[in-house]
Amino acid sequence: MTTLADWRTGLPWPERETHKHARGRLGVVSGKATQTGAARLAARAGLRIGAGLVRILCPPDAALVIAPAIEAVMLTPFSSPEGLVEGCEGMDAVVIGPAAGLTEATQANVRALAMTGAALVVDADGLMVFEDWTEGLFEALDRDDVLTPHEGEFERLFPDLLGAGRETAAAEAAARAGAVVVLKGPETVIAAPDGRVAVNDNGTPWLATAGSGDVLAGMIGGLVAQRMDSFDAARAAAWMHAEATRGIGPGLIAEDLPDRLPAVLAALHATSG
Ligand SMILES: NC(=O)C1=CN([C@@H]2O[C@H](COP(=O)(O)OP(=O)(O)OC[C@H]3O[C@@H](n4cnc5c(N)ncnc54)[C@H](O)[C@@H]3O)[C@@H](O)[C@H]2O)[C@@H](O)CC1
Numbered sequence: 384m385t386t387l388a389d390w391r392t393g394l395p396w397p398e399r400e401t402h403k404h405a406r407g408r409l410g411v412v413s414g415k416a417t418q419t420g421a422a423r424l425a426a427r428a429g430l431r432i433g434a435g436l437v438r439i440l441c442p443p444d445a446a447l448v449i450a451p452a453i454e455a456v457m458l459t460p461f462s463s464p465e466g467l468v469e470g471c472e473g474m475d476a477v478v479i480g481p482a483a484g485l486t487e488a489t490q491a492n493v494r495a496l497a498m499t500g501a502a503l504v505v506d507a508d509g510l511m512v513f514e515d516w517t518e519g520l521f522e523a524l525d526r527d528d529v530l531t532p533h534e535g536e537f538e539r540l541f542p543d544l545l546g547a548g549r550e551t552a553a554a555e556a557a558a559r560a561g562a563v564v565v566l567k568g569p570e571t572v573i574a575a576p577d578g579r580v581a582v583n584d585n586g587t588p589w590l591a592t593a594g595s596g597d598v599l600a601g602m603i604g605g606l607v608a609q610r611m612d613s614f615d616a617a618r619a620a621a622w623m624h625a626e627a628t629r630g631i632g633p634g635l636i637a638e639d640l641p642d643r644l645p646a647v648l649a650a651l652h653a654t655s656g
Protein backbone atom coordinates (compact mmCIF):
# COMPACT_ATOMS: atom_id res chain seq x y z
CA MET A 384 0.00 0.00 0.00
CA THR A 385 1.36 3.42 -0.94
CA THR A 386 1.33 6.07 1.79
CA LEU A 387 -1.11 8.92 1.36
CA ALA A 388 1.16 11.91 1.73
CA ASP A 389 3.79 11.34 -0.95
CA TRP A 390 1.70 12.83 -3.79
CA ARG A 391 2.29 16.23 -2.16
CA THR A 392 5.82 16.41 -3.48
CA GLY A 393 4.55 15.92 -7.05
CA LEU A 394 2.03 18.77 -7.03
CA PRO A 395 2.58 21.08 -10.02
CA TRP A 396 3.25 24.68 -9.00
CA PRO A 397 3.86 27.36 -11.67
CA GLU A 398 7.36 28.81 -11.92
CA ARG A 399 8.59 32.29 -12.84
CA GLU A 400 8.71 31.62 -16.61
CA THR A 401 5.52 29.53 -16.76
CA HIS A 402 2.84 30.57 -19.24
CA LYS A 403 -0.71 29.22 -19.48
CA HIS A 404 -0.01 26.75 -22.29
CA ALA A 405 3.01 25.37 -20.48
CA ARG A 406 0.96 25.00 -17.33
CA GLY A 407 -1.33 22.43 -18.98
CA ARG A 408 -4.33 22.36 -21.30
CA LEU A 409 -7.51 20.51 -20.36
CA GLY A 410 -10.46 19.62 -22.56
CA VAL A 411 -13.89 18.70 -21.15
CA VAL A 412 -16.55 17.13 -23.34
CA SER A 413 -20.10 18.38 -22.72
CA GLY A 414 -23.42 16.65 -23.29
CA LYS A 415 -26.29 18.08 -25.32
CA ALA A 416 -28.01 21.43 -24.67
CA THR A 417 -30.10 20.18 -21.72
CA GLN A 418 -27.10 18.45 -20.09
CA THR A 419 -24.25 20.91 -19.89
CA GLY A 420 -23.93 21.49 -16.12
CA ALA A 421 -21.74 18.45 -15.43
CA ALA A 422 -19.11 19.54 -17.97
CA ARG A 423 -19.16 23.09 -16.64
CA LEU A 424 -18.55 21.80 -13.09
CA ALA A 425 -15.65 19.65 -14.30
CA ALA A 426 -14.19 22.49 -16.36
CA ARG A 427 -14.29 24.95 -13.46
CA ALA A 428 -12.65 22.39 -11.18
CA GLY A 429 -9.92 21.78 -13.74
CA LEU A 430 -9.22 25.47 -14.01
CA ARG A 431 -9.25 25.98 -10.23
CA ILE A 432 -6.79 23.14 -9.68
CA GLY A 433 -4.32 24.84 -11.97
CA ALA A 434 -4.71 23.83 -15.61
CA GLY A 435 -3.59 26.92 -17.53
CA LEU A 436 -6.31 26.69 -20.12
CA VAL A 437 -9.59 24.77 -20.12
CA ARG A 438 -11.81 24.30 -23.16
CA ILE A 439 -15.27 22.74 -23.22
CA LEU A 440 -16.01 20.77 -26.39
CA CYS A 441 -19.75 20.60 -27.00
CA PRO A 442 -22.37 19.46 -29.52
CA PRO A 443 -23.39 22.47 -31.67
CA ASP A 444 -26.83 22.75 -29.99
CA ALA A 445 -25.18 23.23 -26.60
CA ALA A 446 -22.95 26.16 -27.51
CA LEU A 447 -25.57 28.87 -26.99
CA VAL A 448 -26.43 27.39 -23.59
CA ILE A 449 -22.84 27.12 -22.38
CA ALA A 450 -21.42 30.37 -23.77
CA PRO A 451 -23.32 32.70 -21.38
CA ALA A 452 -22.48 30.43 -18.43
CA ILE A 453 -18.68 30.50 -18.69
CA GLU A 454 -15.99 33.15 -18.49
CA ALA A 455 -12.37 31.97 -18.33
CA VAL A 456 -13.34 28.56 -19.70
CA MET A 457 -13.23 28.43 -23.52
CA LEU A 458 -15.69 26.74 -25.86
CA THR A 459 -15.48 24.84 -29.14
CA PRO A 460 -18.42 23.05 -30.79
CA PHE A 461 -17.93 19.71 -32.54
CA SER A 462 -20.28 17.52 -34.55
CA SER A 463 -18.35 14.26 -35.14
CA PRO A 464 -15.60 12.21 -33.45
CA GLU A 465 -13.17 13.65 -36.00
CA GLY A 466 -14.30 17.17 -35.12
CA LEU A 467 -13.83 16.41 -31.42
CA VAL A 468 -10.29 15.16 -32.04
CA GLU A 469 -9.56 18.33 -34.03
CA GLY A 470 -10.94 20.49 -31.23
CA CYS A 471 -8.77 18.66 -28.70
CA GLU A 472 -5.56 19.17 -30.64
CA GLY A 473 -2.81 20.23 -28.22
CA MET A 474 -4.76 19.20 -25.14
CA ASP A 475 -2.73 17.47 -22.43
CA ALA A 476 -5.77 15.81 -20.89
CA VAL A 477 -9.46 15.43 -21.69
CA VAL A 478 -12.39 14.60 -19.39
CA ILE A 479 -15.23 12.73 -21.08
CA GLY A 480 -18.35 11.17 -19.62
CA PRO A 481 -20.17 13.54 -17.22
CA ALA A 482 -23.64 13.84 -18.76
CA ALA A 483 -22.11 12.95 -22.14
CA GLY A 484 -25.15 10.83 -23.07
CA LEU A 485 -25.63 7.05 -23.24
CA THR A 486 -25.21 7.00 -27.00
CA GLU A 487 -23.08 5.42 -29.68
CA ALA A 488 -21.64 8.88 -30.27
CA THR A 489 -20.21 8.90 -26.74
CA GLN A 490 -18.65 5.49 -27.34
CA ALA A 491 -17.10 6.69 -30.60
CA ASN A 492 -15.91 9.91 -28.99
CA VAL A 493 -14.10 8.07 -26.17
CA ARG A 494 -12.36 5.77 -28.64
CA ALA A 495 -11.42 8.63 -30.96
CA LEU A 496 -9.94 10.66 -28.08
CA ALA A 497 -7.97 7.63 -26.90
CA MET A 498 -6.04 7.77 -30.17
CA THR A 499 -4.82 11.32 -29.46
CA GLY A 500 -1.85 12.25 -27.29
CA ALA A 501 -4.10 13.52 -24.49
CA ALA A 502 -4.54 11.53 -21.29
CA LEU A 503 -8.20 10.67 -20.75
CA VAL A 504 -10.32 10.83 -17.62
CA VAL A 505 -13.38 8.68 -18.35
CA ASP A 506 -16.35 9.06 -15.99
CA ALA A 507 -20.11 8.38 -15.80
CA ASP A 508 -21.71 7.91 -19.26
CA GLY A 509 -18.25 7.49 -20.80
CA LEU A 510 -17.98 4.29 -18.74
CA MET A 511 -21.58 3.12 -18.96
CA VAL A 512 -21.64 3.08 -22.76
CA PHE A 513 -19.05 0.29 -22.63
CA GLU A 514 -21.08 -1.93 -20.29
CA ASP A 515 -21.61 -4.49 -23.08
CA TRP A 516 -18.27 -3.95 -24.80
CA THR A 517 -15.60 -3.48 -22.14
CA GLU A 518 -12.83 -4.63 -24.48
CA GLY A 519 -13.75 -1.71 -26.74
CA LEU A 520 -12.81 0.59 -23.87
CA PHE A 521 -9.87 -1.31 -22.41
CA GLU A 522 -8.09 -1.87 -25.73
CA ALA A 523 -8.20 1.88 -26.39
CA LEU A 524 -6.75 2.98 -23.04
CA ASP A 525 -3.17 3.84 -22.08
CA ARG A 526 -1.57 3.54 -18.64
CA ASP A 527 -1.92 7.28 -17.98
CA ASP A 528 -5.68 7.24 -18.60
CA VAL A 529 -8.02 7.27 -15.60
CA LEU A 530 -11.42 5.62 -15.07
CA THR A 531 -13.57 7.05 -12.25
CA PRO A 532 -16.50 4.69 -11.54
CA HIS A 533 -18.74 4.76 -8.48
CA GLU A 534 -19.69 1.29 -7.29
CA GLY A 535 -22.74 1.08 -9.56
CA GLU A 536 -20.62 1.82 -12.62
CA PHE A 537 -17.77 -0.39 -11.40
CA GLU A 538 -20.17 -3.32 -11.03
CA ARG A 539 -21.33 -2.91 -14.63
CA LEU A 540 -17.80 -2.88 -16.04
CA PHE A 541 -16.30 -5.46 -13.67
CA PRO A 542 -19.26 -7.58 -12.47
CA ASP A 543 -17.09 -10.32 -10.98
CA LEU A 544 -14.67 -8.26 -8.89
CA LEU A 545 -16.31 -6.48 -5.95
CA GLY A 546 -16.82 -9.73 -4.01
CA ALA A 547 -13.05 -9.85 -3.44
CA GLY A 548 -13.11 -6.53 -1.53
CA ARG A 549 -12.75 -3.01 -2.87
CA GLU A 550 -8.94 -2.79 -2.87
CA THR A 551 -8.41 -6.13 -4.57
CA ALA A 552 -11.22 -5.31 -6.99
CA ALA A 553 -9.77 -1.93 -7.96
CA ALA A 554 -6.28 -3.43 -8.40
CA GLU A 555 -7.58 -6.18 -10.66
CA ALA A 556 -9.73 -3.68 -12.59
CA ALA A 557 -6.69 -1.45 -13.21
CA ALA A 558 -4.71 -4.43 -14.47
CA ARG A 559 -7.59 -5.49 -16.72
CA ALA A 560 -8.25 -1.99 -18.08
CA GLY A 561 -4.56 -1.08 -18.40
CA ALA A 562 -5.36 2.29 -16.81
CA VAL A 563 -5.70 3.94 -13.40
CA VAL A 564 -9.00 3.05 -11.73
CA VAL A 565 -10.60 5.32 -9.12
CA LEU A 566 -13.29 3.33 -7.30
CA LYS A 567 -15.31 6.10 -5.63
CA GLY A 568 -17.20 5.83 -2.36
CA PRO A 569 -16.92 6.81 1.32
CA GLU A 570 -13.36 5.45 1.01
CA THR A 571 -12.06 5.92 -2.53
CA VAL A 572 -9.62 3.31 -3.79
CA ILE A 573 -7.08 4.34 -6.41
CA ALA A 574 -5.25 1.61 -8.32
CA ALA A 575 -2.69 1.74 -11.10
CA PRO A 576 -2.00 -0.98 -13.68
CA ASP A 577 1.54 -1.38 -12.29
CA GLY A 578 0.13 -2.62 -8.98
CA ARG A 579 0.13 0.58 -6.89
CA VAL A 580 -2.96 0.86 -4.67
CA ALA A 581 -3.98 3.62 -2.28
CA VAL A 582 -7.06 4.34 -0.21
CA ASN A 583 -8.27 7.89 0.33
CA ASP A 584 -9.93 8.01 3.75
CA ASN A 585 -10.60 11.71 4.39
CA GLY A 586 -13.98 11.54 2.59
CA THR A 587 -17.10 13.05 4.13
CA PRO A 588 -20.78 12.26 3.44
CA TRP A 589 -21.29 15.88 2.38
CA LEU A 590 -19.80 14.73 -0.92
CA ALA A 591 -22.90 12.62 -1.54
CA THR A 592 -24.48 15.30 -3.70
CA ALA A 593 -25.24 15.49 -7.43
CA GLY A 594 -22.30 16.61 -9.49
CA SER A 595 -19.55 16.05 -6.93
CA GLY A 596 -18.16 13.21 -9.05
CA ASP A 597 -18.08 15.55 -12.05
CA VAL A 598 -15.98 17.98 -10.00
CA LEU A 599 -13.61 15.15 -9.03
CA ALA A 600 -13.19 14.15 -12.69
CA GLY A 601 -12.30 17.76 -13.56
CA MET A 602 -9.82 17.94 -10.69
CA ILE A 603 -8.05 14.76 -11.79
CA GLY A 604 -8.04 16.02 -15.38
CA GLY A 605 -6.63 19.37 -14.29
CA LEU A 606 -3.73 17.74 -12.44
CA VAL A 607 -3.02 15.24 -15.23
CA ALA A 608 -3.04 18.14 -17.71
CA GLN A 609 -0.25 19.64 -15.58
CA ARG A 610 1.63 16.39 -16.21
CA MET A 611 1.28 14.97 -12.77
CA ASP A 612 1.54 11.18 -12.72
CA SER A 613 -2.04 9.90 -13.18
CA PHE A 614 -2.04 7.70 -10.06
CA ASP A 615 -0.70 10.58 -7.95
CA ALA A 616 -3.12 13.01 -9.61
CA ALA A 617 -6.05 10.78 -8.68
CA ARG A 618 -4.83 10.43 -5.07
CA ALA A 619 -4.23 14.16 -4.77
CA ALA A 620 -7.59 15.05 -6.28
CA ALA A 621 -9.51 12.61 -4.07
CA TRP A 622 -7.89 14.08 -0.97
CA MET A 623 -8.41 17.72 -2.02
CA HIS A 624 -12.01 16.98 -3.11
CA ALA A 625 -12.88 15.88 0.42
CA GLU A 626 -10.79 18.62 2.00
CA ALA A 627 -12.80 21.19 0.00
CA THR A 628 -15.91 20.33 2.04
CA ARG A 629 -14.32 21.47 5.32
CA GLY A 630 -15.88 24.63 6.61
CA ILE A 631 -19.13 24.10 4.70
CA GLY A 632 -20.65 20.71 5.55
CA PRO A 633 -24.45 20.96 5.71
CA GLY A 634 -25.85 22.63 2.62
CA LEU A 635 -22.80 21.91 0.49
CA ILE A 636 -23.53 21.50 -3.22
CA ALA A 637 -21.15 20.52 -6.00
CA GLU A 638 -20.94 24.12 -7.22
CA ASP A 639 -19.19 25.02 -3.94
CA LEU A 640 -16.32 22.60 -4.38
CA PRO A 641 -14.22 24.23 -7.13
CA ASP A 642 -14.29 27.58 -5.37
CA ARG A 643 -12.98 26.01 -2.15
CA LEU A 644 -9.88 24.78 -3.96
CA PRO A 645 -7.81 27.98 -3.61
CA ALA A 646 -7.88 27.57 0.19
CA VAL A 647 -7.01 23.87 -0.04
CA LEU A 648 -4.20 24.56 -2.52
CA ALA A 649 -2.88 27.51 -0.51
CA ALA A 650 -2.45 25.30 2.55
CA LEU A 651 -0.61 22.69 0.49
CA HIS A 652 1.53 25.37 -1.17
CA ALA A 653 2.48 26.86 2.19
CA THR A 654 3.92 23.52 3.29
CA SER A 655 5.48 22.58 -0.06
CA GLY A 656 8.89 23.99 0.85
N1 LIG B 1 -25.28 18.84 -13.12
C1 LIG B 1 -25.39 17.83 -13.94
O1 LIG B 1 -25.60 18.02 -15.13
C2 LIG B 1 -25.24 16.45 -13.44
C3 LIG B 1 -25.27 15.43 -14.34
N2 LIG B 1 -25.09 14.16 -13.98
C4 LIG B 1 -25.15 13.20 -15.06
O2 LIG B 1 -26.48 12.70 -15.16
C5 LIG B 1 -26.44 11.42 -15.77
C6 LIG B 1 -27.24 10.43 -14.99
O3 LIG B 1 -26.88 10.50 -13.64
P1 LIG B 1 -27.56 9.52 -12.60
O4 LIG B 1 -27.48 10.22 -11.31
O5 LIG B 1 -28.89 9.04 -13.06
O6 LIG B 1 -26.58 8.30 -12.75
P2 LIG B 1 -25.86 7.51 -11.67
O7 LIG B 1 -24.68 6.91 -12.31
O8 LIG B 1 -25.63 8.31 -10.44
O9 LIG B 1 -26.93 6.38 -11.32
C7 LIG B 1 -27.18 5.32 -12.21
C8 LIG B 1 -27.50 4.07 -11.40
O10 LIG B 1 -26.40 3.72 -10.57
C9 LIG B 1 -26.82 3.65 -9.22
N3 LIG B 1 -25.80 4.28 -8.37
C10 LIG B 1 -25.51 5.58 -8.30
N4 LIG B 1 -24.51 5.79 -7.43
C11 LIG B 1 -24.17 4.60 -6.95
C12 LIG B 1 -23.21 4.17 -6.00
N5 LIG B 1 -22.35 5.03 -5.43
N6 LIG B 1 -23.13 2.87 -5.73
C13 LIG B 1 -23.96 2.01 -6.32
N7 LIG B 1 -24.90 2.35 -7.23
C14 LIG B 1 -25.01 3.64 -7.54
C15 LIG B 1 -28.11 4.43 -9.12
O11 LIG B 1 -28.93 3.91 -8.09
C16 LIG B 1 -28.71 4.26 -10.50
O12 LIG B 1 -29.46 3.06 -10.56
C17 LIG B 1 -24.96 11.05 -15.91
O13 LIG B 1 -24.58 11.37 -17.22
C18 LIG B 1 -24.27 11.99 -14.96
O14 LIG B 1 -22.95 12.30 -15.39
C19 LIG B 1 -24.76 13.77 -12.63
O15 LIG B 1 -23.34 13.70 -12.60
C20 LIG B 1 -25.27 14.77 -11.62
C21 LIG B 1 -25.03 16.21 -11.99
Ligand SMILES: Nc1ncnc2c1ncn2[C@@H]1O[C@H](COP(=O)(O)OP(=O)(O)O)[C@@H](O)[C@H]1O
Nearest residue numbers: 567568569586587588590591593594595596597
Ligand atom coordinates in the same frame (compact mmCIF):
# COMPACT_ATOMS: atom_id res chain seq x y z
N1 LIG C 1 -20.83 8.94 1.91
C1 LIG C 1 -19.77 9.43 1.26
N2 LIG C 1 -18.61 9.66 1.92
C2 LIG C 1 -17.56 10.17 1.28
N3 LIG C 1 -17.53 10.47 -0.04
C3 LIG C 1 -18.64 10.23 -0.73
C4 LIG C 1 -19.81 9.70 -0.13
N4 LIG C 1 -20.76 9.60 -1.10
C5 LIG C 1 -20.22 10.03 -2.23
N5 LIG C 1 -18.95 10.41 -2.03
C6 LIG C 1 -18.02 10.94 -3.04
O1 LIG C 1 -18.75 11.85 -3.87
C7 LIG C 1 -18.46 11.63 -5.23
C8 LIG C 1 -19.75 11.19 -5.95
O2 LIG C 1 -19.47 10.89 -7.28
P1 LIG C 1 -20.60 10.30 -8.25
O3 LIG C 1 -21.28 9.15 -7.60
O4 LIG C 1 -19.96 10.09 -9.56
O5 LIG C 1 -21.64 11.50 -8.29
P2 LIG C 1 -22.23 12.40 -9.49
O6 LIG C 1 -22.49 11.46 -10.65
O7 LIG C 1 -23.49 12.99 -8.96
O8 LIG C 1 -21.22 13.43 -9.84
C9 LIG C 1 -17.33 10.60 -5.26
O9 LIG C 1 -16.09 11.26 -5.28
C10 LIG C 1 -17.52 9.84 -3.96
O10 LIG C 1 -16.31 9.27 -3.48
